[in-house]
Amino acid sequence: MNKLKATSFDIAYRAGVSQSTVSRALRNSPQVNEETRKRIQAIAKELNYKVDKNASNLRTRHSGTIALLLFEELDDTESHINPFYLSMLGSITRTCSKEGYDLLVSFQQFSDDWSADYADTNKADGLILLGYGDYLDYEGKLNELVEQGTKFVRWGAVVEGEPWLSIGCDNKNGGYLITRHLLSLGRRTIAFIGGADNHSPELYERYKGYCKAIEEAGYYVDLGLQFDAVTTEIDGAKALERLLASEKKFDAIVCASDLIAIGVIGALQEKGFQVPEDIAVVGFDDLTVARYSKPALTTVQQNTNLAGQMLVYNLLKQIDEAEVETRHIPAKLIVRESCGSKL
Amino acid sequence: MNKLKATSFDIAYRAGVSQSTVSRALRNSPQVNEETRKRIQAIAKELNYKVDKNASNLRTRHSGTIALLLFEELDDTESHINPFYLSMLGSITRTCSKEGYDLLVSFQQFSDDWSADYADTNKADGLILLGYGDYLDYEGKLNELVEQGTKFVRWGAVVEGEPWLSIGCDNKNGGYLITRHLLSLGRRTIAFIGGADNHSPELYERYKGYCKAIEEAGYYVDLGLQFDAVTTEIDGAKALERLLASEKKFDAIVCASDLIAIGVIGALQEKGFQVPEDIAVVGFDDLTVARYSKPALTTVQQNTNLAGQMLVYNLLKQIDEAEVETRHIPAKLIVRESCGSKL
DNA sequence: CTGAAAGCGCTTACAG
DNA sequence: CTGAAAGCGCTTACAG
Known part of the structure; x- marks a missing residue:
């Protein structure tokens, strides 16, 4: 045969x-x-x-293929990929196939020398970058890509003046909307758990939105109520320990992501607090688990379907040397139980 | 530049x-x-x-690439991929990269003429197949692949004498273990929701395990307590309606998948039943949501990490014309709340 | 240890 | 509308 x-x-x-x-x-x-x-x-x-695609690609000098690079911080095989990126994967895959492109998927340890192998070897015409560890390190690699003339688009904070194309959620507005919601419910001393500096620009934007809402309501932002955390349940729980240890008073927590929120809620409940009665907790991302968590999570939804499409379309435009623009995906407040709306 | x-x-x-x-x-x-x-x-x-990979692949006649085809039944863009396959994707991707292979990912509508394009065009050396609609239709396509000499391996029920390589969970044992657990908790009239025929061999195997446990305990299997459902929440809820309409008595439900179980539990709670007090409900797959659902789902875990590795390794063996064997992944009972263990 | 040459299977000017 | 030919960038016998 x-x-x-x-x-x-x-x-x-x-x-x-x-x-x-x-x-x-x-x-x-x-x-x-x-x-x-x-x-x-x-x-x-x-x-x-x-x-034969190898022959035709060799001849035409393009591959009809896009490579999706998913960065993971964790070093180990068992690590779970952030489900947020996974749901984006669905829409990226579909959009690619609709446009007649194939999709290579690869997980990259942040430490790898990932430069742009897929592009350099002509296996892919362009790259989509999702996730990263510390943004400040990551920036260097991005610059290398630009220098090599590699076409790529990334998901993340949209910063003015960057020499590359970023697609991201309107994080600041999301942080603003959800904090304002908490305020409207009568919460007054709201903590923030999540990184709030340039090491994680997306979370930082959310923090800025949080600050805006608080100031707009006529209060002062207490810098002592912000605690760093990366986007994992464990880090959320750890940050909560520090919040508690600080002996600050608070009646609500804005978490920079759903994963953080879930860790925080678990830790809170373990200590005997009622969520949302004693402390309201809200997240960001609207992962599937947000609906199932107990209490169900009030959060900010990023439209992953739209996000995936925009990533692909903008990359293709770039490949075709067409006009391209950095763009925001809207942020949408999703009210469930953990904010105390139904109290 | x-x-x-x-x-x-x-x-x-x-x-x-x-x-x-x-x-x-x-x-x-x-x-x-x-x-x-x-x-x-x-x-x-x-x-x-x-x-240049196109040139070297053309010359050497192989691509160092594997294609993963994910079948979806749903026809629409918004459809969510079964999270079970998504978690397998992680391990497949990692194993591929460990072995120096690239991974092409593609969603296929079941109706597509997917034959084996990736292999036929020499973009991939072999295929991994995940998910499918009706098995009886699917079988025909599998036979085409075999005829064309395409190398592939699929996830699914392992049937003796098939001319292709299947890797699957020990579904029958899983169904057996979880039903026996329910029996040991004193439940006596146990319904089964999920397909139980050759259209969905995996679910059918689970049903067979359910039957075995019941018979082993000295009871008769009531065929009237089995209701068809595909693996979605909606279909689970619909099947429950039929169960209820049948006016049969029952004190527990074995669902052929977690998604079905979640649909069933939701519908049950809506009607005022207490889970697990009135009715115990168990699932299969151990999706992430199983931990967060309310009550937390007792279920059967399939080791997706191991599954992904076995799929890749066995495909590579096949590509190298090495010995290969059809294999089972063990099924493991995960006891949480929905079975009533803690009552 | 090194080089000249053939050839993998296409696409696409160029000429008719 | 069609064909002969060059060439995409490699790998690998073959010869030395």
Whole structure:
């Protein structure tokens, strides 16, 4: 059953035409006779012939393929990928296939020398970058990509004046909306758990929105109520310990992500606090678990479907050297139970 | 910044050797002088030279790439992929990269003519197949793949005598374990929600395990207590309606998947039933949500990490024409709240 | 240890 | 509308 694959020469021989004509016919070139084309295509089908992509890609100098690089901070095999990126993957994959592109997926340890292998080796025409560890390190790598002329688009905070294309949620507005919601519910001393500096620009933006809402309501932002955490349950729980140890008073917590919020709620409940009665807790991302957590999480939704599409379309524009623009995805407040709305 | 990419000829020119020698040096051929090799590699690095994969793949006749095809039944863009497959994706991706293979990911509508494009066009050396609609239709496509000599491995029920390689969980044992657990808790009239015929062999196996446990305990299996459902929340809720409408008595439900169980529990609670006090409900898969659902789901865990590895390793063996064997992943009972253990 | 040469299977000017 | 030919950038016998 391991018969050799047919080539365009085989088709040409059977059709009694030249190999060039076969190539044209198969690509539906308008300059080939209707009848001839049909005959050739019929023979191709019969022989189960498919154009060899390696050969055509080599010739045309592009691959019709996009590479998706997912960065993970964790060093180990068991690590779970952030479900947020996973849900984006769905829409990226679908958009690619709609546009006739194939998608290579790869997880990268942040420490890897990932430069741009897929692009450099001509396996992919461009890259989509999701996730990263410390932004300040990451920036350097991004600059290398730009220098090498690699086409790419990344998901993350949209910063003015960057020499690359970023697509991101309107994080600041999201942080603003959800904090304002808490304020409207009568909460007055609101803590923030999540990084709030340039090491994690997305979370920082959310923090800025939080600050804006508080100031707008006529209060002062207490810097002592912000505690760093990366986006994991464990880090959320740890940050809560520090919040508690600080002996500050607070009646609500804005968490910079759902994962953090879930860790915080678990730790809070363990200590005997009622959420949201004693402390309201809200998240960011609207992961699937937000709906199922107990209490169900009030959070900010980022439209991952739209996000995936924009990443792909903008990358393709870039590949085609077309106009491209840095863009925000809207942030949408999703009210459930953990904020205390139903109290 | 759009300088042409360097080729092996450029390197050869600078190193003062032939292009063949460059090619050998870069592939660490032992038959090239140590010093020459180092010099060549240094120049290659300096020029940021990377071997063109299209050219080398064309020459060597293999791509170092595997394609993962994820089948979806739903026809629409918004559809969520079964999270079970998503978690498998993580381990597949990691295993591939550990083995030096790239991974193409693609969602396929079941109706597509997916035959084996990736393999036929030489973009991939083999395929991994996850998910499917109706197994009986699917079988035909699998046979086509075999006929065309395409290398592939699939996740699913392991059936004796199939002409292809399947890796699957020990579904029957899983169904057995969880039903026996319910029995040991004193539940006597246990319904089963999920397909129980050859259209969905995996669920059918789980049903067989359920039957075995019941019979082993000395009871009769009531065929009227089995209700079809595909693996979605909605279908679970609908099947529950039918169960209720049948006016049969029951004190527990074995659901063929977590998604079904979550739909069932939601519908049950809506009607005023207490889970697990009135009715115990258990699932299968151990999705992330199983931990967060309310009550937390007792279920059967399939080791997706191991599953992904086995899929990749077995496919690679097949590509290398090595011995390969159909294999089961063990099923593990995970006891949480929904079975009523803690009552 | 090294080089000249063939060839992997296409696409696409060029000429007719 | 069609064909002969060049060439994409490699790898690998073959010869030395």
